[in-house]
Amino acid sequence: MRMNQEKLTSSNGKDQLFVKTWLPEEQPKAVVQIVHGMIEHIERYHEFAECLTAQGYAVVGHDHLGHGQSVKETQAYGHFGEKEGANYL
Numbered sequence: 001m002r003m004n005q006e007k008l009t010s011s012n013g014k015d016q017l018f019v020k021t022w023l024p025e026e027q028p029k030a031v032v033q034i035v036h037g038m039i040e041h042i043e044r045y046h047e048f049a050e051c052l053t054a055q056g057y058a059v060v061g062h063d064h065l066g067h068g069q070s071v072k073e074t075q076a077y078g079h080f081g082e083k084e085g086a087n088y089l
Contacts, residue, residue: 001025001053010065014032018042018069020050022059034061 004022007016020042032052034045042061049059061070 001050004015007069015064015065018051020061022053024053024056024058026056029056031058031060034059035070036061038065039067042046043068052055 002025003021004023005018005020008019009015010017032049034042034049035043036044043062047063049061052059063071
């Protein structure tokens with residue numbers, strides 16, 4: 001299994017999103033996208049992602065804006081957007 005993590009620029013051009021991928025050694029059967037819930041982060045799904053990867057699936061997940069390693073400052077925890085952030089849920 002190969003694992004990669006990086007930060008990608010959000011579509012707003014100013015925020016960084018933490019992205020993690022788990023890849024099997026062989027050609028993947030399919031790609032599974034993990035989307036975490038509120039007050040969570042992608043690292044909570046590490047064991048699940050490893051299990052899927054062991055079965056031959058590529059797994060991709062990220063920390064939403066305001067969650068996990070996508071947070072710049074502690075007061076930003078839970079933040080989804082500048083305007084009407086609840087609409088992003």
